[in-house]
Amino acid sequence: MPILSARFRAAIAAAYPDAGEDIDPAISASRRAELGDFQCNAAMALSKRVGVAPREIASNLIKHVRADDLLLPLDASAIAGPGFINLRLRPDALAGLLTSLDTPALGVAVPDNPSTIVVDLVGVNLAKQMHVGHLRSMIIGDAVARTFERLGATVIRQNHVGDWGLPIAMVTHRVMRGAVRGDLKLDDLTLDDLDALYREAQAECSADHRGLAAVRRFGLGPKAEAELQAQVSGAEQALADAKRTLTRLQGQDPEVVRVWQRIADITMGECLEVCRKLGVAVDRSASAGESSYAGELAGVVEDLLERGVATVDDGAVVVRVEGFGQPCLIRKGDGGFLYATTDLAAIRRRVQKLGADRVVYCVDARQSLHFELAFAATRVAGYATKPGADGPSRLQHAAFGMVLGEDHRPFKTRSGENVKLSALIDEALRRAAAIVAAKNPQMSEVEREPIARSVAIAAIKYADLSSDRVKDYVFSFDRMLAFEGNTGPYLLYAVVRIRSIFRKAADRGVDRTDGALTLEHPAERQLALTLLRYPGVLQSAGDSLEPHRLCAFLFELATAFSAFFDACPVLGAASGDLRDSRLRLCHMTDRVLTDGLTVLGISALDRM
């Protein structure tokens, strides 16, 4: 396609020298296979600049384009509609293009100056069970990061763990109190325990001022008032305790730090275990929690105040940014910092220390406003600009929608609790195991287990990645594990069938994958044309931060292969040459599918 673009650009320049250099030849894969392989849509846009009817321009372009080596001869019948030019590749040219794609990199060019990209993903909170929201951040973030890596960028993953601030201090205090009283043992604590303690702490610290006021106003009696009064003062007491704990934590008090560390270890142990189970490439080295910025926050605020970027407003410190109805609040009236402050520090570190040319946040869509503000604030503060660079790095929020249940309400258990991530994964594993067992009764349990795991993970990830990121997505075990149609398992199945051919081929002593390509059958042509799109699709998935484009492509590729598989015998081909050509086509299809799945974080199988 880049080659065709160049040819048509030259034709445009030759035919209309005054049209300007920046004309897009608008070459794309044809939407309708019966019309052509590719199409050129440049005539309509040119018409405006040159003032000539688009069909006339199209026929003029046909005369000027020099592509006899690539395309079947063009004549008036190639021009359709308002001025589309339909292009069909010569069979030998198609074979040639596909052969040139048959490199270890599968035609994906390595950039001369690889950029550095920070991907913010996972973002768990201490003492809280992970839920489906984290699942999306893990899956989408990992896929986005892998896409960048595949395109040759240097990727740094950052797990912005919520491990700091008053809520964490509240749990820490609660745990310390429990330990002192002998209600709990630090060594035996689980994440479930912490999750419960977290919620108790939240409840304990939230004073029911409104309730108390209401009771007083309506004179509901001394008993009710006394109860609420007790609740409120209890809450105030608990809050004061938590604040004191926070201060001690910030002051590195060893007793508090020890408990906090224990809470962090328990949470991160489970988080990283889930990542490992899911094949999400996030480990300890990616952890860069809020606590790691704690020491920089005061400096950030001072710096911004000194340089006049921030101002004091009603006791708080804010950064005002043009175009926003509200400022970015970075220090509270009581001197405390906010999560925006941490994000400013994080952007500064990521851009100026880690050298990010681009920072991508895989965080749920509800935080859009927050990120817009934080991004804008760091740009005016200069934090988003690399030392020596002439402009700010790209800061992007790859926002994703909520996970809904099949009733279109937020995904919860029947009793209204968040679904634990580990429970969800176990459920998928259980269902996949049952299906794999049903389909492969002859297989041993030991053999089936890793297959079931791959199938379950492919199902979960593909279901999440295959639809538009920003939209809410309806989670359904039944659909993702139906294994029919547009699902992860369908893609795995396509690979399995290819590999099965090669096993049979090996039995017969055939193992060539470098035969000369002859692409005559429509199904062969279609498969070849699809394969050619791979580098472009990867690029566009990376540019747009939309893994679903890659999913759609892989599904098309698997479908094209299935049609080919049905129509074109490989091992039973009419001649040895044709068999070798088809084996090569199979081999390339396997590699592109496997490569694409890897980019999505899904690993292919030999059998299933």
Next chain:
RNA sequence: GCGCCCGUAGCUCAAUUGGAUAGAGCGUUGGCCUCCGGAGCCAAAGGUUACAGGUUCGACUCCUGUCGGGCGUGCCA
């Protein structure tokens, strides 16, 4: 109140960023060779793209308004 996002087949989703007759999967209906894995393939039916205007050769896509849904809105994270 203001801001952001969303509204496409019965259901779940696409639409190469403004291109041709809006495409897939599920479900429904009908077909598929003693042959490489039928978790497959081929085909049919199913649409006023929420609604009303506008922009232009051309609009699911861009602009304005309306309706419906979700989310967020300076001292929580």
